[in-house]
Amino acid sequence: MTYRAPLDDFRLLLNHIVGFDSVSKTARFEDATTETVEAILSEAAKMCEEVLTPLNRNGDLDPAVLENGKVRSSNGFADGYKAIADGGWVAVSADPEFGGMGLPLTVTTAVNDMMVSSNMALHLNPLMTQGQIEALEHHACDELKALYLPKLVTGEWAGTMNLTEPQAGSDVGALSSKAEPNGDGTYAITGQKIFISWGDNDFTENVCHLVLARLPDGVAGTKGISLFLVPRNIPDADGKPGEANSLKVVSVEHKMGIHGSPTCVMSFEGARGWLVGSEHDGMRAMFTMMNNARLGVAVQGVGIAERAYQQALAYANERKQGRTAEGSIIGHADVRRMLASMKADTFAARAIALSVAVALDMANATGDAEWQARAAFLTPIAKAFGTDTGIEVANTGLQVHGGMGFIEETGAAQYVRDVRVTAIYEGTNGIQAMDLVGRKLMDGGEAAYKLLDEIEAFAEGARAIMPDLAEPVWQASENLRETTEALVAREVSDRFAVAVPFLRGFARVLGGYFHLAAAMAKPDGAEAKLAAFYIKRLLPEHLGLLAHAREGADDLMGISPDDLAV
Amino acid sequence: MTYRAPLDDFRLLLNHIVGFDSVSKTARFEDATTETVEAILSEAAKMCEEVLTPLNRNGDLDPAVLENGKVRSSNGFADGYKAIADGGWVAVSADPEFGGMGLPLTVTTAVNDMMVSSNMALHLNPLMTQGQIEALEHHACDELKALYLPKLVTGEWAGTMNLTEPQAGSDVGALSSKAEPNGDGTYAITGQKIFISWGDNDFTENVCHLVLARLPDGVAGTKGISLFLVPRNIPDADGKPGEANSLKVVSVEHKMGIHGSPTCVMSFEGARGWLVGSEHDGMRAMFTMMNNARLGVAVQGVGIAERAYQQALAYANERKQGRTAEGSIIGHADVRRMLASMKADTFAARAIALSVAVALDMANATGDAEWQARAAFLTPIAKAFGTDTGIEVANTGLQVHGGMGFIEETGAAQYVRDVRVTAIYEGTNGIQAMDLVGRKLMDGGEAAYKLLDEIEAFAEGARAIMPDLAEPVWQASENLRETTEALVAREVSDRFAVAVPFLRGFARVLGGYFHLAAAMAKPDGAEAKLAAFYIKRLLPEHLGLLAHAREGADDLMGISPDDLAV
Numbered sequence A, B: 001m002t003y004r005a006p007l008d009d010f011r012l013l014l015n016h017i018v019g020f021d022s023v024s025k026t027a028r029f030e031d032a033t034t035e036t037v038e039a040i041l042s043e044a045a046k047m048c049e050e051v052l053t054p055l056n057r058n059g060d061l062d063p064a065v066l067e068n069g070k071v072r073s074s075n076g077f078a079d080g081y082k083a084i085a086d087g088g089w090v091a092v093s094a095d096p097e098f099g100g101m102g103l104p105l106t107v108t109t110a111v112n113d114m115m116v117s118s119n120m121a122l123h124l125n126p127l128m129t130q131g132q133i134e135a136l137e138h139h140a141c142d143e144l145k146a147l148y149l150p151k152l153v154t155g156e157w158a159g160t161m162n163l164t165e166p167q168a169g170s171d172v173g174a175l176s177s178k179a180e181p182n183g184d185g186t187y188a189i190t191g192q193k194i195f196i197s198w199g200d201n202d203f204t205e206n207v208c209h210l211v212l213a214r215l216p217d218g219v220a221g222t223k224g225i226s227l228f229l230v231p232r233n234i235p236d237a238d239g240k241p242g243e244a245n246s247l248k249v250v251s252v253e254h255k256m257g258i259h260g261s262p263t264c265v266m267s268f269e270g271a272r273g274w275l276v277g278s279e280h281d282g283m284r285a286m287f288t289m290m291n292n293a294r295l296g297v298a299v300q301g302v303g304i305a306e307r308a309y310q311q312a313l314a315y316a317n318e319r320k321q322g323r324t325a326e327g328s329i330i331g332h333a334d335v336r337r338m339l340a341s342m343k344a345d346t347f348a349a350r351a352i353a354l355s356v357a358v359a360l361d362m363a364n365a366t367g368d369a370e371w372q373a374r375a376a377f378l379t380p381i382a383k384a385f386g387t388d389t390g391i392e393v394a395n396t397g398l399q400v401h402g403g404m405g406f407i408e409e410t411g412a413a414q415y416v417r418d419v420r421v422t423a424i425y426e427g428t429n430g431i432q433a434m435d436l437v438g439r440k441l442m443d444g445g446e447a448a449y450k451l452l453d454e455i456e457a458f459a460e461g462a463r464a465i466m467p468d469l470a471e472p473v474w475q476a477s478e479n480l481r482e483t484t485e486a487l488v489a490r491e492v493s494d495r496f497a498v499a500v501p502f503l504r505g506f507a508r509v510l511g512g513y514f515h516l517a518a519a520m521a522k523p524d525g526a527e528a529k530l531a532a533f534y535i536k537r538l539l540p541e542h543l544g545l546l547a548h549a550r551e552g553a554d555d556l557m558g559i560s561p562d563d564l565a566v
Helices: A007-017 A020-024 A035-063 A077-086 A105-139 A143-153 A282-319 A334-368 A369-400 A402-407 A410-421 A431-435 A444-464 A468-488 A491-520 A526-538 A541-549 B007-017 B019-022 B033-060 B077-086 B107-141 B142-154 B283-317 B333-366 B371-398 B402-406 B413-422 B429-437 B446-464 B465-488 B493-523 B526-538 B541-549
Strands: A065-067 A070-072 A158-163 A178-181 A187-197 A208-216 A225-231 A233-234 A242-243 A247-254 A263-276 B064-069 B070-071 B157-162 B178-181 B186-197 B206-214 B225-231 B233-235 B241-244 B245-253 B265-277
Touching: A007 A020, A007 A105, A007 A334, A007 A491, A007 B233, A007 B526, A020 A035, A020 A334, A020 B019, A035 A077, A035 A143, A035 A410, A065 A077, A065 A247, A070 A143, A070 A247, A077 A105, A105 A143, A105 A187, A105 A208, A105 A225, A105 A263, A105 A282, A105 A410, A143 A158, A143 A208, A158 A187, A187 A208, A187 A225, A187 B186, A208 A263, A208 A282, A225 A282, A225 A526, A233 A410, A247 B225, A263 A468, A282 A334, A282 A369, A282 A410, A334 A491, A334 A541, A369 A402, A369 A444, A369 A491, A369 B233, A369 B413, A402 A410, A410 B371, A410 B413, A431 B333, A444 A468, A444 A491, A468 A491, A468 A526, A468 A541, A491 A541, A491 B333, A526 B465, A526 B541, A541 B541, B007 B019, B007 B033, B007 B107, B007 B333, B007 B493, B019 B033, B033 B077, B033 B413, B064 B225, B064 B245, B070 B233, B070 B245, B077 B107, B107 B142, B107 B157, B107 B186, B107 B206, B107 B225, B107 B283, B107 B333, B107 B413, B142 B157, B142 B206, B157 B186, B178 B446, B186 B206, B186 B225, B186 B371, B206 B265, B206 B283, B225 B233, B225 B283, B233 B283, B283 B333, B283 B371, B283 B541, B333 B371, B333 B493, B333 B526, B371 B402, B371 B429, B371 B446, B371 B493, B402 B413, B429 B493, B446 B465, B446 B493, B465 B493, B465 B526, B465 B541, B493 B526
Parallel strands: A158 A208, A178 A208, B157 B206, B178 B206
Antiparallel strands: A065 A070, A178 A187, A187 A263, A208 A225, A225 A263, A233 A242, A247 A263, B064 B070, B178 B186, B186 B265, B206 B225, B225 B265, B233 B241, B245 B265
16 A cells, blocks of 8 residues: 655646646746756655555544543554644645745645545645635734744644534534624634534644634624634743633544544634634635635545555556456456546546646736636536545545455555545535536636637647547537536526536546647657547546536426425 | 335336236246235335344444354344344245245345345345355255255355455456365365355354365366355254354454445365265356346345435435525435436336346246346346446435535445445456446347337337437437447457446436336326436436447557556
């Protein structure tokens, strides 16, 4: 169960596919040259391969547990976390003013990808901190920034996100946690939160909770929600963690996977908190965290896909069964098909995730609204397709192992169990799809059509050189354009019925585009063969998905709950 | 976590969709009237709902373990097994000469479906016994039959299948277990077997192992393999379990799911065995077991899909989140889509499985080779599509639960973990697909074309009444016919590269046919609405699958192991 960071894939993707050169050319990111990025990714790769990977199984076998009200983390996780923090890998993109490296989010995304592959459960801790850093950078007052950001950036302190309550999951606006002004500028936070990833740990000095709660004059729904920073230990005059705050971990959930990541039920009992942003404006800050986290979760799917692929490939190269030219099961056509599918889909999902990161970096560097719209449009696609791909690839990886895959010692099953949650948290994949066909088509399809224009222009340019690959991509894009037009013409509520197949159809076409670009960049390489595999065998899935997406809502909603009864 | 047996679905399927009336009309099965079958299924349903269902979670939480060389089963499983045995549910179709009910396999299939839904891990025990009974009925000598069958049929003794060895999984012919004649008509069996479901238990008097091994003069490969019956306790002169045989359970695997079913490593150390069938003819008997077992495993997929669906439906009806007309999340279009997909696919998978059973019953009752060919053709489709559907539906069921789905207490995750193995054992789904495009197309496509003729004739008859549904089914069938022709025209080895998408495409079209039949039978019912959902939204998946299936093998095999390296 080793892991080798896919540095060649990152090199190809950044330099030839997702347009990272534009990022390097901006004034903001001029230091992020190809050489610098290469050096940084190599360094991160080393830490992931050598330190985090060997700890991954510990998280599964020795789950984080609650002991005397404190979380005890899995054996070795404290050392793993120290390596992440010491290397500066918690917050690669954080503002240098507060100790960050100020590197593009694209670099963070690639580093996260490798950390997920090597240890998803542990990496979820710094991933939460990354979201908190971004929320504080954008919305906190200067005092809070000065006090908290340096500690979070170094990883001395960890951050969490406290959104969900038992009756308020996807419907965040239904939350009932309360905030009362203490009269000294602080607030007393009271309520119960569930599904809090890394709600506590035993390796950082402090744990800082970002908590959504409602002030006494907050209206019902999302518009009455405010965001508070609630530290486990209240910083003293020297900024050191002092007095314990009135909050606790009530329990740690028994989950299907990521056992190394304690999922906590948190109780806030008049805990002292500090307002982040304006009163009643918590949702805006939450969306900052969520957008960051959605890309982070997309990459969890990609990272697990990569790891599951590598393990399945190693097994297929070693396992002898039946007569093949290669001497191992990799010689069987169906095993080859499974491995090629895994690799091709992982590539597509990674390309989409990195495209979001590039668009965000360009938006940050240039302030251009078009890049912002591109990032906003691609984010739900990256999240849903990335995580669905993680789930599918992990399952295929298990299948490659045959009977051994079902035996826990092999490790393939852990990936299946770990990655399953990624389709759920930070907005279920159904919610992502509703976001795509709802909010992200409110521009009348402008962002979508710009992407399709880009795809078709590229396919037209490639047509003379690789007609077999360029033509199907162009055709698929046209089909997608017509489907998008059909959706835009409908009421938003009618689009929801087909949101999921539309999102997946869009992702399939994007995958075709990125594979075509890879083939054009490396026409004589393995990339071109894999692109042909994807475009001829996997891309056709869009036909059924888009046919589904062109159906209306009435037929579906006409199937009543009674019709569904057994 | 209750379960309600889908008796209405069975009624519709048997009476209107899969042609069970033909079975009832045969002399062999003339007792299996509609009324009798209804009564039997109702009785089985009661046992499943009331006795087996409440024990299901015990199997997961209190796994079967090895204690002092003996398997200790999960809490309550002994009682559950007693209810199965006492009700006569072990072997509904066994020969009345040996105490069986002699009912059609179609009835067994429906009963198995319900037992799987209520407790897959426990039901795997009698499922193995069913396979053993069928193998002995067909291949054992009269003395073995007289001694063993009455005990197996009542469930007093249990049966197992010992095929796999560490180096001989899918490639059974590579096995190294040995059989030496003892000179008294018995044989000494020596070797290690792995992945033996219910290799031991603590609730039957005896456990009878069917073991594949090679005689001293057996040639290498599958043609040198013989089958032996090796009881844990050697029956004494009165047919009572006596002296312990030289065999033992070495260990019980730690698996992703079905924790209640002990998966054993077995060691045979000169154990006394009796030959079943002729020397070196073990593979033929094994195929009898395997064919039975493949249908049984298909139904494991269907049964778990049903259970996961019922739980997700109950959750969706109760869970409040966001504003909907229904007051619960079932009012959200995407939740409705998920539930409709689950129900529609479960129906399709169940119809395919029952069609196999009907074809086997007709073949048994009439000796007609055409029915035999139909059963043989449909079996790999039923197995692969049934289990893939089980996996997909269980995953969708988990998704309907949102964050709660990932928490083990909810139960949704258990279905995902339990059902995962069904795509692997009794021949991986890749092997099923290779069987379909290889052995099952060796007739030049005759069995396939007969099925397609039947589908198209039905669709033509339905066209005037339900053109919106009949036409897409007819078109899909034509597309499938062309794809089948393309495959038949190729070398068998070239078909393997696209075997999986071809099998799934075939299943999708069969599902369209059965849904169309349901709509025609119940034009004003929920069935017609669900059929429209399937045909318009899920059936189009065949477009991408069949496009994939029409691709050749060269492009795939041209992706070398080096091309796949990271």
